[in-house]
Amino acid sequence: MQHHARSVLAVIVIFALLFTIIPALAAPTGTDIAGHWAEAQIRELMERGVVSGLPDGTFRPELTVTRAEFVTMVNKSLGLSPLADTGRFSDVNSGDWFAGQVEAAAEAGYVTGNPDGTFSPYRPITREQAAAMLIRAFGFARLVSETEQNAALASFADAGQVSSWAKADMATAVHLGLISGYTNTTLAPKPAALTTSNWQEWEAARTTEQREAVLEKLGSSGLITRGQTAAILVRALSKKPVIQEATLFDQAGTYGPEDGIETISGDVIVTADGVVLQNLIITGDLTIAESVGDGTVVLDNVIVKGETYVKGGGTDSVIFRSCTLEGTITVEKEDGKIRIVVEGSTSVPKVVLQSGAILITQEDGSVEEVILPEELDEDTEVVLSGSFGKVEIASQGASVSIGAGSSIDTLVLGENATGTKVDLDKEANVGTLTVNAPAEITGQGRIGTAEINNPDVDMKAEPEKVVYGEDAKKEEPKKGSGGGGGGGTTIPVSAISVEPTELILSAGEPGVTTGSIIATVSPSNATNKTV
Known part of the structure; x- marks a missing residue:
């Protein structure tokens, strides 16, 4: 969100209070919004009838918004009609232009006022107050976990300045993208110099010069402008239909x-x-x-x-x-x-x-298919127990345990699954194992067919059948770990053929005392060919 310095911040809030949100008295244009960073959002709210220009044809997007103005804009955004004033706030009188809007906001439950029974309608609204009202009014509360709330505020150096009552709402607004930081490293939840005496001085001020002096003490950060309010409301409205559905x-x-x-x-x-x-x-x-x-x-x-x-x-x-x-x-x-x-x-x-x-x-x-995608963090631990069709591991460094009695039709370690560790319980069963990356397969579970497409595989189990891809044939697989060994695949003997199948030696036959039997071990690259 963009922010601009304001040398004259108060010109003049009373003027805005009288004419900002009263369409019957206000012109529908804003001659000063062309090129403003929030021009599109301001025009959208004008078309919706939420805001309008001032009698002189301007909009004044950098003018500070009061609490009364803010609830009026929120109400109009949500289609809430003004209600008869019940006198619940001592500083809101039935004859005030905003009385019905404040009553509607209170009835909707998104404003409660101050502990002393006042509402402070004329005070400029702070960023944390705006966030709290927005989240509660639009029904976004409780959609964001505490962990996500903490993460949303973690990058802001002044997160500790957010009032305790507003922390969850401010964090939710940031997480949902409704409110961004005042700068990349600050939230500016409220004016740094904010004190009760400042507000009292503000409310006692009667001239432009006096209110400018108060705003100068407060500083420009921590408050919210008309342009910023328009942007925030448009973002909230874009999310509201999703929540409503x-x-x-x-x-x-x-x-x-x-x-x-x-x-x-x-x-x-x-x-x-x-x-x-x-x-x-x-x-x-x-x-x-x-x-x-x-x-x-x-x-x-x-x-x-x-x-x-x-x-x-x-x-x-x-x-x-x-x-x-x-x-x-x-x-x-x-x-x-x-x-x-x-x-x-x-x-x-x-x-x-x-x-x-x-x-x-x-x-x-x-479950027909389980996927561990490439973007999964390294050292992620996954436990699979039961029956699965296909399990595909595309991530690096994952640890996958396959529990006792489990059955997987097809287990595939993708080309990027470097460093994957699969532990196969002795009572687990894998129909076909395909290994396309350096990996470690531990445990003594059953493997029907192992398709090895990478020579750097350390496999403790003995598959019933081993098939080698071209890539695996280019390099003689390393011998299994043990002794001084190092990693690699231990290739078991899967078959032995003997030629001839029959040899008869006749005792006493001249010149015939010995015969030869040739044993052929499969596969040809078995680790131990001793017969």
């Missing part, structure tokens, strides 16, 4: 009919621990949000037509029981500590692991 489950409990099936049109977002969804058809995407934390979410007999995103949930499991997921499950838990169980008759076409995870199939649950 989603069904939000933000309280623990069981949702869905006991019998029969119910359809939810659009997307579903689960933001709370302890949510159970049952007997539902979700026509859009399903998101288990970061805010679930390390909690548990259960889906029982749920059909998801769209994609499924798992960003929250802990080691006590996200459970899919007798579900049909027509799209991909994408797992992205920041700390990688998540357990996903696919059970009952659940069928999943594809799971993409963007983080570490424990993935379990049991009973008749099935």
